[in-house]
Amino acid sequence: MQRRFSFTRLFSYSFSALAAGTVVAMFVLLILQSLPVWQHEGLSFLTGTKWFYRQQQFGAAPMILGTMITAFTALLLAAPLGIGAAIFTSEFLHPRLRLTVKVVIELLAGVPSVIYGLLGVLFLRNWIYDLLTPFDPLSGDTLLTGAVLLAVMILPTVMTLADDALRGVPVIQRHAARGLGLNSSEVALHIALPQSVRGLLAALLLALGRALGEAIAVFLVVGRQDNQWPYRLLSMQPLIQSGQTITTKLASSETNIAYGYPLHWAAICGLALVLMVMVAGITLISASFSRRHVP
Amino acid sequence: MSRKLLHHGFRAFTALCALLACSILGWLIFAIARRGWPAISWQFFTEQIRLVGASGGIFYNLIGTGILLLTAFITSSPMALSLALLHGVYLREGRWKRALETLLYVINGMPSIVCGIFGLIVFVQFLGWGKSWLSGGFLLGIIMLPTVTVALMERIASLPVRYVEAATGLGLRQSQIIWSIILPQSLSGLVTGSLLGLARAAGEIAPIMFTATIFAGATIPHGVKESPVLSLPYHIFILAQDSFDPSVGAKVWGTALVMIGLVFVLSLIALPARLKMHEEAHHD
Amino acid sequence: MIKTTFQLLLLTSFTASVVHADTLKINGSTTVNLPAAEAAEILRAEKKMDIQVDIQGGSSGGISMLGEGLVQVGMASKHVNEEDRAKFPKCEFKEIHIGEDAVALIVSADVWEGGVKSITKEQVKGIYEGATTNWKQLGGPDKRIAFFNKEPGRGTWEVFANWVYGDHKKAPQVSFPEVGGNEETRNKVASTRGALSQLSSSWADGKTVFALNIKAESGELIPPTNENIATKKYPLSRPLFLLTNGEPLGEAKTFVDFVLSERGQALVNKHGYLKLADLK
Numbered sequence: 001m002q003r004r005f006s007f008t009r010l011f012s013y014s015f016s017a018l019a020a021g022t023v024v025a026m027f028v029l030l031i032l033q034s035l036p037v038w039q040h041e042g043l044s045f046l047t048g049t050k051w052f053y054r055q056q057q058f059g060a061a062p063m064i065l066g067t068m069i070t071a072f073t074a075l076l077l078a079a080p081l082g083i084g085a086a087i088f089t090s091e092f093l094h095p096r097l098r099l100t101v102k103v104v105i106e107l108l109a110g111v112p113s114v115i116y117g118l119l120g121v122l123f124l125r126n127w128i129y130d131l132l133t134p135f136d137p138l139s140g141d142t143l144l145t146g147a148v149l150l151a152v153m154i155l156p157t158v159m160t161l162a163d164d165a166l167r168g169v170p171v172i173q174r175h176a177a178r179g180l181g182l183n184s185s186e187v188a189l190h191i192a193l194p195q196s197v198r199g200l201l202a203a204l205l206l207a208l209g210r211a212l213g214e215a216i217a218v219f220l221v222v223g224r225q226d227n228q229w230p231y232r233l234l235s236m237q238p239l240i241q242s243g244q245t246i247t248t249k250l251a252s253s254e255t256n257i258a259y260g261y262p263l264h265w266a267a268i269c270g271l272a273l274v275l276m277v278m279v280a281g282i283t284l285i286s287a288s289f290s291r292r293h294v295p
Numbered sequence: 296m297s298r299k300l301l302h303h304g305f306r307a308f309t310a311l312c313a314l315l316a317c318s319i320l321g322w323l324i325f326a327i328a329r330r331g332w333p334a335i336s337w338q339f340f341t342e343q344i345r346l347v348g349a350s351g352g353i354f355y356n357l358i359g360t361g362i363l364l365l366t367a368f369i370t371s372s373p374m375a376l377s378l379a380l381l382h383g384v385y386l387r388e389g390r391w392k393r394a395l396e397t398l399l400y401v402i403n404g405m406p407s408i409v410c411g412i413f414g415l416i417v418f419v420q421f422l423g424w425g426k427s428w429l430s431g432g433f434l435l436g437i438i439m440l441p442t443v444t445v446a447l448m449e450r451i452a453s454l455p456v457r458y459v460e461a462a463t464g465l466g467l468r469q470s471q472i473i474w475s476i477i478l479p480q481s482l483s484g485l486v487t488g489s490l491l492g493l494a495r496a497a498g499e500i501a502p503i504m505f506t507a508t509i510f511a512g513a514t515i516p517h518g519v520k521e522s523p524v525l526s527l528p529y530h531i532f533i534l535a536q537d538s539f540d541p542s543v544g545a546k547v548w549g550t551a552l553v554m555i556g557l558v559f560v561l562s563l564i565a566l567p568a569r570l571k572m573h574e575e576a577h578h579d
Numbered sequence: 580m581i582k583t584t585f586q587l588l589l590l591t592s593f594t595a596s597v598v599h600a601d602t603l604k605i606n607g608s609t610t611v612n613l614p615a616a617e618a619a620e621i622l623r624a625e626k627k628m629d630i631q632v633d634i635q636g637g638s639s640g641g642i643s644m645l646g647e648g649l650v651q652v653g654m655a656s657k658h659v660n661e662e663d664r665a666k667f668p669k670c671e672f673k674e675i676h677i678g679e680d681a682v683a684l685i686v687s688a689d690v691w692e693g694g695v696k697s698i699t700k701e702q703v704k705g706i707y708e709g710a711t712t713n714w715k716q717l718g719g720p721d722k723r724i725a726f727f728n729k730e731p732g733r734g735t736w737e738v739f740a741n742w743v744y745g746d747h748k749k750a751p752q753v754s755f756p757e758v759g760g761n762e763e764t765r766n767k768v769a770s771t772r773g774a775l776s777q778l779s780s781s782w783a784d785g786k787t788v789f790a791l792n793i794k795a796e797s798g799e800l801i802p803p804t805n806e807n808i809a810t811k812k813y814p815l816s817r818p819l820f821l822l823t824n825g826e827p828l829g830e831a832k833t834f835v836d837f838v839l840s841e842r843g844q845a846l847v848n849k850h851g852y853l854k855l856a857d858l859k
Contacts, residue, residue, distance in 0.1 A: 084312030112498020213406025537760030
């Protein structure tokens with residue numbers, strides 16, 4: 001094939017550059033727009049525990065912690081369920097039913113987050129409130145409520161990707177194992193699971209990234225309480241209290257209020273930047289585990 | 296004996312997990328349909344909002360969501376085609392191809408609220424558009440880009456090599472091969488990928504709440520600047536926080552039912568073909 | 580298919596070049612939004628006016644968007660203060676008084692039935708500053724106080740803080756769970772035991788949430804009734820404004836005039852606020 005000018009080639013390269021450029025521009029703009037807050041706060045933007053915008057005090061640590069607590073709890077809840085279900089669809093289920101179940105799971109993945117939010121605010125809040133009664137929570141708006149909602153939202157991601165990873169294990173190996181007298185459960189536990197560990201890990205990390213970045217559903221049930229820094233870092237207490245995550249802050253009225261005040265606006269952009277770096281980091285680690293495909 | 300017990304126990308456990316996951320969907324549909332169904336009528340689709348959501352229908356919300364999705368489709372298609380061609384045709388295995396895959400991962404993981412803030416900076420602040428359907432459509436196009444691109448990539452990868460070989464044998468140039476063989480053959484990938492991408496974009500609020508959509512009064516946009524639209528998800532989001540009348544409740548659920556119906560229809564058209572394509576691309 | 584897409588693209592870019600000038604844009608307080616949005620519907624139907632109403636950022640959102648020239652009419656449930664005027668020197672904010680609303684302190688049923696029917700300013704201050712954390716301290720049930728604070732930028736919050744601290748800028752910085760819209764506030768207070776929040780009194784339905792009487796220093800109990808609001812005896816009342824840049828002109832004037840007309844004032848009344856005539 002000779003190389004000469006081709007419109008198609010130009011078209012492909014320029015539109016790809018547009019896509020890449022948008023992502024790069026996102027990073028660059030958020031860095032530039034958040035500069036004032038880094039100058040004002042320095043690293044204490046990340047480590048400070050007080051966020052009082054009227055006093056121009058911007059410490060994002062409680063929000064970063066809130067984001068991590070909700071996302072990891074969600075993953076902890078969704079992982080066993082999702083991987084369990086994936087083992088069922090990939091190892092035990094009849095191929096014809098497999099497609100049906102996968103369609104159902106994909107549909108679940110497509111449910112808009114505002115619908116989850118609506119169900120969360122009207123049902124889940126009250127259920128969690130009743131469930132937690134022995135611990136005397138102040139209200140049903142807790143990080144746990146947000147986490148449970150997120151767990152449901154990332155469940156399809158975990159399941160689909162875990163199913164893909166498990167199915168990636170060569171059929172030959174399964175046949176060999178069956179030939180040695182192992183039953184299908186033992187094949188799943190001793191052959192398929194260990195073989196697909198990297199893929200499963202990648203699935204969990206991608207799901208974690210999704211949980212970190214979800215805004216609207218959590219917004220309605222998490223309580224949006226600033227400056228919730230626990231006395232003891234590793235206690236369970238924050239889970240049953242109201243809190244704030246980075247995404248809920250970004251979706252709140254403060255984004256509108258900040259618009260026009262350079263420092264406050266920089267703080268909002270700084271939060272967006274921190275979130276983006278967190279999610280991009282996790283996504284990249286996940287990608288390095290499994291270069292197979294994007295969901 | 297205990298081996299057998301373990302086997303059945305384990306299988307039952309995993310079946311339970313799958314059942315639970317599926318029943319969440321069942322419950323969700325039931326919960327929404329039960330409350331939303333009474334609100335659904337022909338007028339609900341053809342009238343515009345009245346009395347701050349308590350009365351009337353969601354006509355312009357449907358129109359607005361439609362405009363946003365059409366714009367998103369027009370934005371994402373050329374980018375997705377380009378990226379997939381680069382991945383499948385132009386780039387050889389190596390650094391750039393990996394970079395492209397990484398780019399897709401990063402876009403796919405991008406929190407949608409960050410897209411919203413980005414849009415606020417670029418479109419509202421720099422370009423001075425105020426709220427505009429075009430900003431929202433573009434941002435939603437970025438959100439759905441990975442879904443469309445991956446569907447196209449998998450489709451192109453699954454094209455029989457002999458097609459391309461035969462065409463090369465006939466002396467066709469690379470761009471001719473692309474236009475006459477690869478693109479027509481991979482159209483199904485574009486369609487299914489786009490439908491799934493649109494299903495995901497349709498429910499997004501975070502990218503459009505600061506850039507494209509308002510609560511009431513917008514109709515068909517007449518320009519780009521200061522031309523917001525109404526949308527289905529934002530309507531639900533606002534009414535969930537702010538309604539003043541019990542009759543709003545039914546309308547919220549009705550809107551949620553329409554929203555979920557729209558997403559499911561888009562997904563259901565695409566899913567069987569898409570899942571099959573995905574299986575073929577990865578598991579032989 | 581590609582051809583139709585292309586035609587559509589052409590079509591959109593063509594219509595995009597036609598600039599539409601006379602859309603009236605309104606943004607601001609969710610409280611003022613109720614009558615304003617209904618007035619806009621009537622004008623849209625009767626006078627074929629093109630009016631867009633949005634409620635982003637509450638009163639502050641209305642003020643700043645008017646200040647930046649993004650809307651022609653702002654809606655606010657608080658006065659435009661000096662800070663706002665300093666921030667937007669080019670905008671000559673004009674406040675058009677359209678009615679009055681009261682902010683009620685609402686509690687959940689268990690608190691109300693547990694015997695807390697009134698509250699003093701000092702008691703509210705104690706709760707807000709975290710010194711009072713249990714309803715027992717106010718003669719109520721032994722239940723922790725779950726206080727939901729209105730999010731910043733809401734007119735409701737400023738009225739509350741102005742009453743407790745004289746000036747909302749003197750209010751200490753506190754961190755409570757925040758609520759935004761009125762429905763969200765009512766819903767969360769109604770479904771939480773020991774809950775307290777600030778809410779527009781027209782929303783306090785007396786069935787799911789209950790408005791506390793304000794106990795004056797003289798010991799008198801003042802409920803947020805229309806009469807008490809009109810005579811300013813009930814201390815937590817606030818004016819409702821439409822805001823314009825200078826005297827309203829053109830479409831904005833038509834809108835403002837309509838809200839001030841008898842029909843417009845009836846809408847104000849319908850949504851539970853006091854119309855201007857009641858205030859005299």
